[in-house]
Amino acid sequence: MKMNNRYFVALLGSAMLLTTSCSDLDTNPSGSTMSDGQLNEVLAQDQSKLKSEVSGMYANMIECEAITQWYGSARHYDFGYASTMMMMDASGQDEPSQVSGYNWYNKPLRFVDRTANSETTYFIWNQCYKNIKAANDVLKSVDLENLSDVAKSYVGQAYAMRAFEYFTLIQLYQFSYKGHEDAAGVPIVTEKTAEAEANNPRAAVKDVYKQIMDDLNTAIDYLTDSRSAKSEINRQVAYGLRARVNLVMQNWSDAAADAQKAAEGYTPLSKDAAAAPGFNDVSASNWIWGNIVDESNDIVQSGILNFPSMMCSFTGNGYSPTYACRMINSKLWKEIPSTDVRKGWWIDENLNSPIVNPKYVVHQEDEDEDGNVVKYLAVYNQTGDEVADITEPYTNVKFGAYKNQYGNELNACDIPLMRVEEMILIQAEATAMGGNVEEGKRILENFVRTYRDPSYTCNATTAEGVQDAVWFQRRVELWGEGFSFTDLLRLKKPLDRTGANYEVSVRFNLPAESPIFLYLIPEDEENHNEALVGNNNPVVAVPKAQ
Template sequence: MKNLFKQTLAIAVIAMSFSCSEEFLDNTGVAGESQPTASFTSADAEQATLTNTNIPAAFVNGIYAQMIQAGSGGTDLNHDDFGQKGYDIYGDMLCGDMALSVSTYGWYRADITEFQAPQDFTRGRNRMVWRYYYRIVRSANNVIASLGGNDAVPEIDENKYAMGQAKALRAHSYFYLTQYFQKEYVPNEAILPLHIEPDTENKPKSTAEEVYNQMEADLTDAISLLDGFNRASKNQVDQNVARMIYAYVLGAKGGRWQDVADLTNDVITTTNHTMLQPAQVTVVPADGTSNTFNDVNFTNNWMWGIDITENNGLGLVSWWGQVDAFSYSYAWAGDYKAIDANLYAAIPANDARKGQFLNDPANGRHLQPLLKFAASGTIGGDSEVVTADYVYMRIEEAYLLNAEANARIPNEAAARISLKALLDLRVPSSAYVDTLTGQALIDEIYLQTRIELWGEGKSYLAMKRNKATVTRGSNHLSFVGQPIPYNDERMQFEIPQDEIQNNPFLSNQNQ
């Protein structure tokens, strides 16, 4: 499978090299002359070449490659700039579930854990988030345009599947933009420029309703277009991944919980993915050994993930380089990432997931995820080259989101069934769930989501869906004991300075 991804990545790079301007791959610009988002959309793709049915698929694989690309946020080179998983860390830290418990090198401390970026639009992390997601949008727009445009339905299956993936990826990026740049869904609030064509025109902000409507249209199309798609590897979005993205979008919007329940139920009942068994919840670090959380193909619960190879050129500047102590990493050398002490305390002693974290208060690595994430058998790693894989989505998410949606309808009986299906694989008895009703049931589902998906980039999304307030535990370096609500100014990024300066529609608008 690793060789397959290497081959498709090579095809994607070749395809992009003859079809796009240099600007397509280089968003860094010149200091003081950064270009606005609108100019990131290449209008000069050589679309005549796309009559070859293999080329659209290669273009889509190029988008997947950008999702793991160091520097894709426009820096040269911040060690927290490495694609989707980099912004998963941002979310986990902003919401407080991931603590920076030791900071020697300073990554994440000021801008993220001390909230300096969300309070200052001149800070570079705002620009990184903005540029990365709009870069994916621009690439998806090129693919969609090459296949006939937003309203087209390609006749050839390969082209239909390429179109479906591109639309799902565009919606996925707009979803994260809405989450990171709007406090909560307010339909008539102008939030983001909406680009759905490969043009170079600056645009004003569209309203949240307009952006969400576009995401829904894209994902409805994607689910239809991907019908019958048997993907070559898990790095590709298939129909059920598109359904899950749609469920997340509707969950963030709120109000349509029956649709969320239906989408996630479709995933649960049609997928061949199965949840982790109790013995798979913790890993035994071993050199050269695949495990639950470092190999996309080791277990059947990964719905979507990237099979990382040496050819991808990842090392210290990667998710593993920032989070995993068993890699050549900051998490080994002095920037420790740990589960929030309050969240750890909320995990029952008989819960298998408690064992994912080092419980040794006298050890500086206390509460690091040493038995959840492990790329090798050696603290500090046995190689500077990352080949451990990236997880984007697990089947457990479908059960948890289904439980949450049903609890909110409310269809509490169905909510308990989905929640207990997961808990029966984590604790000796899930019978206590039968006593939970109303807000207590919703709160328990939220807690289980935070525990199950810790470190995987989903806690921030759950915090916003649940309109939660999180109080940082004792192992954070700042704001210890402070309750921070989901809609606090410090929870959202600002539209970056260079975007405002270069887009006349934004230059006279308030943040």
């Protein structure tokens, strides 16, 4: 059995100290090398220089080793927002993985990271507020009454990015909007917040959502549909973000309308295209927004501190699949009809999938240290070298290696942040929940029949039934893209890992809105913000496996 150790020997010692970070809300974006005073003066003189500051926001989303200085060593999950996506999915019920030291997401998987001194909560908090400050730096440095068209675009992107980051925070540090409007959320810091006021308390959930909606409304006013690359936020991306927020707030008609606007001009992945590993190229017709990852980016040059290293089962250089694979919940997989092309996004009990190219995978057998026969799927690269082993049934083969080359050692895959399929599913759910059940069903059936399963029928007769049908489709379609855990919170569903392929120690069955679901505000933040002392989320015992 091939264990790709040579890369780990070389790369575990190659961590780069690239950036600095601090523990309060006044975190500097990696795209800026100027002090606030210098920045304001330059931007006041030349609004075109806003571009470099806005580019810094997107650079933050794929930053490598943002918390190395704080922690004292490299954490191999430290590669930007894609890692936050993985932390959220690990916390849910749809993505089993090994409970081992090689699994950098074993802490959210086990719910042992819901403490104030958790490195996970520090990573998420630092990432979000760092970009909030980046957006604030742009907004406080311009005269909103005297903007060129180009400057309006940059300002709109800053408003939308700030909304995106606050939306990420509020979903993880407090329960969903409905029923928790007055609960403590997260501190709000804007471009108008004076330095003396930055140490402010947790704003109510309703106030955080108001800030998010105000920012998105303003962003949509400033933005147009044009942009230079899909990594940038344009008006359609802002509509998509607002559709997500409206869905959480249960503003059904607005959610459906925004989703429809976001989807205009984009086409879902065809059945034929879905019958192969992919989801790695922002140029695809179904991607509305994504992180563009260049071969020269630090997360790529790091070798294994990146999304493909952790998620792609065909990379020639990573933790996945040999050391820490990502699987689908076996109960969920068994509910996917055989006529649905997406069933092949994961290998079956016999390690087979119709979407895998047999030229690069071979069934093998070996003996473990106890003499037991171990069956595995050997993965080969373009030159015939064995680079990885897939040993676990239900391992994902959804995400292809860079350039869709099996065994590619270069992990420069783009990161999906918003796809048209998500918008269609939002439109279906929101339409049904808004009172038009039949139209919601029609939208759902049309999408699934046309692009995924020609035999599909939605048998629901109520709005809630359609909502559950959409939830199932979201669990399958958006698997591995960071939505599964927040969907549980939004829909107030229990978390049930029993009867599936989760390891015994993490086989939890927890009621909806269990306190352990919420992250705690980082201890470092409490130390820098007196207004937060005594108002953190409660410390809850780690759940017991069932």
